Amino acid sequence: MPNVHQFDVVVVGAGGAGLMAGLYSSRGAKTAVISKLYPTRSHTGAAQGGISAAFGNLEEDKPEWHTYDSVKGSDYLGDQDAIEFMCEEAPQAVLELEHMGLPFDRTPEGRISQRPFGGHTNNVTGKPVRRACHAADRTGHMILQTLYQQCLKNKVTFFDEYQVLDFLIVNRRTAGIVAVELATGEFHTFHAKAVIFATGGHGRIFEVTSNAYAYTGDGAALLLRRGIPLEDMEFFQFHPTGIYKLGILITEGVRGEGGVLINGKGERFMPKYAPTVKDLASRDVVSRAIYTEIREGRGVNSSNYVWLDARPESIARYAAEDGRTNPDGSPYVLSGEQLLAKVPDIIDFCRVYLGVDPLTQMMPTQPTAHYTMGGIPTNKFGEVVIDESNAVFPGLYAAGECACVSVHGANRLGTNSLLDLIVFGKHAGLKAAEYAQQADFEPLPPDPQADSRAQFEKLRNGSGKENAFDITTEMKKVMFDLVGIYRNEKGMQEAITKLDQLKERFQHVKVTDRGRIFNTELFHTWELGNMLDVSEVVAKCALNRRESRGGHSREDFPNRDDSDWLKHTLAWQKNGGVEIRYKPVVITKYPPKERVY
Amino acid sequence: MQVTLKIFRYNPEVDKKIHYETYNFEAQETDRILDLLEHVKGYFDGTLSFRRSCAHGVCGSDAMRINGRNMLACKVLVRDVGGQITIEPLLGLKIQKDLIVDMEPFFDNYKKVLPWFINDSPLPADERERLQSPQQRARFDDTTKCILCAACTTSCPTFWANDDYLGPAAIVTAHRFIYDSRDEAAAERLHILSETSGVARCHTAYNCTLACPREIEITRAIGELKMSMITGKLD
Ligand SMILES: Cc1cc2nc3c(=O)[nH]c(=O)nc-3n(C[C@H](O)[C@H](O)[C@H](O)COP(=O)(O)OP(=O)(O)OC[C@H]3O[C@@H](n4cnc5c(N)ncnc54)[C@H](O)[C@@H]3O)c2cc1C
Numbered sequence: 038m039p040n041v042h043q044f045d046v047v048v049v050g051a052g053g054a055g056l057m058a059g060l061y062s063s064r065g066a067k068t069a070v071i072s073k074l075y076p077t078r079s080h081t082g083a084a085q086g087g088i089s090a091a092f093g094n095l096e097e098d099k100p101e102w103h104t105y106d107s108v109k110g111s112d113y114l115g116d117q118d119a120i121e122f123m124c125e126e127a128p129q130a131v132l133e134l135e136h137m138g139l140p141f142d143r144t145p146e147g148r149i150s151q152r153p154f155g156g157h158t159n160n161v162t163g164k165p166v167r168r169a170c171h172a173a174d175r176t177g178h179m180i181l182q183t184l185y186q187q188c189l190k191n192k193v194t195f196f197d198e199y200q201v202l203d204f205l206i207v208n209r210r211t212a213g214i215v216a217v218e219l220a221t222g223e224f225h226t227f228h229a230k231a232v233i234f235a236t237g238g239h240g241r242i243f244e245v246t247s248n249a250y251a252y253t254g255d256g257a258a259l260l261l262r263r264g265i266p267l268e269d270m271e272f273f274q275f276h277p278t279g280i281y282k283l284g285i286l287i288t289e290g291v292r293g294e295g296g297v298l299i300n301g302k303g304e305r306f307m308p309k310y311a312p313t314v315k316d317l318a319s320r321d322v323v324s325r326a327i328y329t330e331i332r333e334g335r336g337v338n339s340s341n342y343v344w345l346d347a348r349p350e351s352i353a354r355y356a357a358e359d360g361r362t363n364p365d366g367s368p369y370v371l372s373g374e375q376l377l378a379k380v381p382d383i384i385d386f387c388r389v390y391l392g393v394d395p396l397t398q399m400m401p402t403q404p405t406a407h408y409t410m411g412g413i414p415t416n417k418f419g420e421v422v423i424d425e426s427n428a429v430f431p432g433l434y435a436a437g438e439c440a441c442v443s444v445h446g447a448n449r450l451g452t453n454s455l456l457d458l459i460v461f462g463k464h465a466g467l468k469a470a471e472y473a474q475q476a477d478f479e480p481l482p483p484d485p486q487a488d489s490r491a492q493f494e495k496l497r498n499g500s501g502k503e504n505a506f507d508i509t510t511e512m513k514k515v516m517f518d519l520v521g522i523y524r525n526e527k528g529m530q531e532a533i534t535k536l537d538q539l540k541e542r543f544q545h546v547k548v549t550d551r552g553r554i555f556n557t558e559l560f561h562t563w564e565l566g567n568m569l570d571v572s573e574v575v576a577k578c579a580l581n582r583r584e585s586r587g588g589h590s591r592e593d594f595p596n597r598d599d600s601d602w603l604k605h606t607l608a609w610q611k612n613g614g615v616e617i618r619y620k621p622v623v624i625t626k627y628p629p630k631e632r633v634y
Numbered sequence: 635m636q637v638t639l640k641i642f643r644y645n646p647e648v649d650k651k652i653h654y655e656t657y658n659f660e661a662q663e664t665d666r667i668l669d670l671l672e673h674v675k676g677y678f679d680g681t682l683s684f685r686r687s688c689a690h691g692v693c694g695s696d697a698m699r700i701n702g703r704n705m706l707a708c709k710v711l712v713r714d715v716g717g718q719i720t721i722e723p724l725l726g727l728k729i730q731k732d733l734i735v736d737m738e739p740f741f742d743n744y745k746k747v748l749p750w751f752i753n754d755s756p757l758p759a760d761e762r763e764r765l766q767s768p769q770q771r772a773r774f775d776d777t778t779k780c781i782l783c784a785a786c787t788t789s790c791p792t793f794w795a796n797d798d799y800l801g802p803a804a805i806v807t808a809h810r811f812i813y814d815s816r817d818e819a820a821a822e823r824l825h826i827l828s829e830t831s832g833v834a835r836c837h838t839a840y841n842c843t844l845a846c847p848r849e850i851e852i853t854r855a856i857g858e859l860k861m862s863m864i865t866g867k868l869d
């Protein structure tokens with residue numbers, strides 16, 4: 038058989054989660070990290086604002102507060118044991134990054150600097166707390182670089198620009214994966230005892246998104262096709278501040294530093310919706326507030342966007358209005374120069390893409406599809422669990438945005454994803470290596486590459502009467518308009534019908550590139566198939582959940598309904614459709630209560 | 635507005651030699667060059683190949699020559715370059731297909747400068763962070779911004795002429811560690827940079843600084859390294 042490799046552990050994905058998993062797994066087992074992008078191109082590098090840990094470097098803070106804020110942020114759908122575990126581990130995890138050389142910004146005392154972020158509060162006063170550890174507005178970039186560098190230092194084996202197409206199951210256990218080498222078009226079989234998926238999210242299914250082209254849900258989709266369920270797929274986060282039309286993210290850190298949202302009438306509107314934390318409420322709350330303003334005709338020029346104002350004089354004025362002070366009690370002000378030092382990339386994006394200078398002008402923003410809360414179900418050790426009773430699938434692990442632990446529940450707090458990558462990436466790596474040490478290799482199936490070959494053949498042999506780009510554009514629009522921030526039964530029924538039609542049309546797409554070398558047309562078309570599968574699950578789970586919770590807002594069911602819906606959704610692809618079952622939420626210390634900010 | 639896109643094409647499986655294809659279509663002034671490439675791929679020729687991911691200038695996938703200058707296709711708008719646009723792959727790296735070049739030699743150079751944090755001393759007694767003042771942190775801030783897109787290295791005449799020259803990107807990485815007050819391997823890295831393939835080869839053509847989409851002051855960073863080699867000082 039050509040191109041067969043054997044590793045104890047294979048990690049799929051080389052973003053923050055995959056690199057952390059690879060680093061830890063390779064200490065105890067022969068490990069390969071496989072990625073369709075060069076590791077440093079992974080989307081973790083786009084993360085801006087920060088990573089949370091309750092150090093209290095600048096004011097009082099504690100992991101219990103972080104835990105409670107995350108539970109509340111999740112709208113009580115997060116599993117509290119896992120959230121507590123993550124928040125307790127956070128300070129150690131962030132220190133580990135510092136010890137690996139990550140260049141965090143510093144306090145005058147030389148400690149890691151921290152800034153406020155949405156939903157992170159002092160639990161006594163209810164006011165925003167400085168919990169997000171940052172390196173300017175390129176925290177993710179520094180995490181990605183640092184982890185990649187540590188992997189090089191520790192001689193982790195990489196297969197760069199290999200796209201994983203299939204997961205191999207033999208005797209109901211993990212047997213490996215199949216990948217295609219982008220440069221040659223050749224298939225490779227990776228025979229493995231354990232596989233860790235860390236393939237990121239699927240935000241590209243939406244029209245306006247902050248997500249990279251690579252965010253096509255590959256890992257989730259290919260496991261779905263192999264009978265693994267996906268959890269809580271109806272929950273997708275829309276970040277309040279994307280650059281108008283382009284969706285490029287403007288970090289919440291801008292509001293953390295004092296920026297405020299302004300409607301078309303020039304009014305600051307967040308105090309109406311979140312009287313205590315105002316512009317720093319949870320993302321679902323702020324995105325809905327923006328939409329409400331727009332719907333009620335208070336968008337800018339009666340259009341579908343609002344302003345984000347971070348001009349130094351505005352920051353000073355609103356800080357005074359809110360009674361915000363520096364840690365030493367002096368009035369909070371920020372000069373243009375300081376803002377430039379704190380969020381240089383944001384200022385650059387606005388200048389390049391909008392021709393707007395945030396130091397003197399307001400930024401036009403609209404909510405943008407941002408983060409996949411749902412995903413491959415795991416426990417807090419990164420083990421994939423495949424049913425209502427959390428039965429572990431032997432040798433299969435997942436971590437990062439593709440996974441659902443669930444620590445984010447119905448709405449993720451900003452800075453908790455980078456933390457999730459580091460904490461659960463590490464534990465998935467440790468667990469997989471531990472498993473590989475005691476497990477044997479399953480035999481490979483007789484023709485492991487057969488299914489992958491068949492999938493590609495089909496794409497090459499379509500009738501060609503449909504264009505993949507048209508299908509992509511329509512899918513993104515359907516999902517954004519009908520399964521976006523606000524949802525209702527009629528719209529979602531329509532979306533499901535349209536998705537069915539798009540799936541049917543997808544059968545008639547034909548890849549025109551007949552070559553082997555960097556056949557990017559073939560790979561991208563395969564990714565479209567993944568996005569269509571994932572979109573269907575998202576839409577069906579969203580239609581099924583008849584309540585509003587966190588990022589899932591139903592116009593026809595506007596309230597949270599704990600008596601019927603305080604439970605996780607599990608969705609399987611079955612007989613050409615989606616089968617939905619449920620599992621309970623883990624509640625330890627914090628019984629659900631009404632969520633006000 | 636109407637744009638004319640002239641794109642370098644080469645597919646080793648079918649083309650005997652390189653050639654250019656021209657595409658005319660309607661575009662917006664605010665479209666990214668990357669959007670235009672996607673459009674061509676979607677509606678004119680699916681075989682056109684290029685790398686891309688983030689689409690906003692932070693992942694380093696799509697450095698290429700646009701009207702003769704190295705840029706990220708996702709960070710240049712039509713209004714920045716006008717309606718007549720020529721797109722070619724980076725120079726100095728082997729062309730694999732169309733706008734895709736072989737990045738391995740580039741990453742090999744990166745790996746030569748010990749691109750990882752080195753500090754084998756014990757942690758502070760409280761086992762918390764290694765302290766660093768804001769001023770110490772600011773010392774190497776500029777060179778932490780590098781996204782390894784290769785725009786700088788492939789704009790450098792010395793690199794075109796000598797495969798073994800480390801190139802600006804690798805030197806920038808070395809700079810990021812050498813001036814980090816917490817790192818302990820500055821001497822070793824300076825030694826690597828002082829070898830024949832190192833900074834001495836830089837003739838301050840300045841191309842790299844102009845090419846950097848992250849606006850890193852590369853020539854200045856290289857100058858600082860040359861100075862440190864002479865004085866043995868790191869401030
Ligand atoms: C603009 C932006 C800003 C953000 N800011 C913050 C922030 O400030 N704080 C915070 O906590 N979170 C933030 N987030 C969220 C956070 O950055 C992401 O959730 C997180 O980085 C995802 O990391 P990951 O390791 O799961 O995936 P990624 O880093 O995206 O890595 C996915 C990897 O999988 C690989 N891959 C995918 N499919 C395949 C396949 N089929 N075969 C092989 N390899 C494959 C890719 O090549 C890549 O290496 C932000 C997100 C965005 C988009």
Ligand code: FES
Binds near residue numbers: 696
């Ligand atoms: S696509 Fe990421 S830098 Fe252009």
